[in-house]
Amino acid sequence: MADTHPLLIVAALAVIAFVVVCEGLRRLLDSSIERLMNQGSPETSIRVLDKPLTRMLLPLFRQHYLRFMAYEAVGEMQGARSVLDRMLSMRTTPRRRRALAVVAFNFFVDQGDEEAARSMLDEIERSGNGAAVRDCRETFRIVFEGDSSRIEEMESLLPSAGPQMRCKLCYLLERQYRNRGDEGKARRYAQLLEEAKSTSSTGAV
Secondary structure, three states: OOOOOHHHHHHHHHHHHHHHHHHHHHHHHHHHHHHHHHOOOHHHHHHHHOOHHHHHHOOHHHHHHHHHHHHHHHOOHHHHHHHHHHHHHOOOOHHHHHHHHHHHHHHHHHOOOHHHHHHHHHHHHHHOOHHHHHHHHHHHHHHHHOOOOOHHHHHHHHHHOOHHHHHHHHHHHHHHHHHHOOHHHHHHHHHHHHHHHOOOOOOOO
């Protein structure tokens, strides 16, 4: 068999090098955007996401997710909702869809949108993820149905909770004390929630 033409070898190596460089840039961009948000610079993250290179390198779903997180961080809830609706309409893997359903559920709960939260809860229940189902059902009962039965248990979990779990516990404790009509303790946990948010980090879908 004849030797491979040198130009074909050079072309193949060039393609391989291009793919490696693009993958390296993609990972660098992704981590840089998350780092900016973790450091409290979501506005800069949005500007990076708007750059043509970012749009070319990052997968569209990941772009949307990072933009959603950035909009949430700067309080642009209308923009966050628009991006979230786009993600919910996209085809993706079952694992990623399950994670997105939980993200969407929590967003709708925070926005007080009971109908949308119920729709996501129904989807989460159909997924069969037992831990997520229990957690989301509990949150729905507290926020939309006035439950306040978990105060003592959640307060006992606070000292050992990490930043993200601490945010969730403070939020649910605030809501439960409001359900009981104890505005003083509700305000206390609202303040603790704001403090906890400053140390929480972004997640990934």
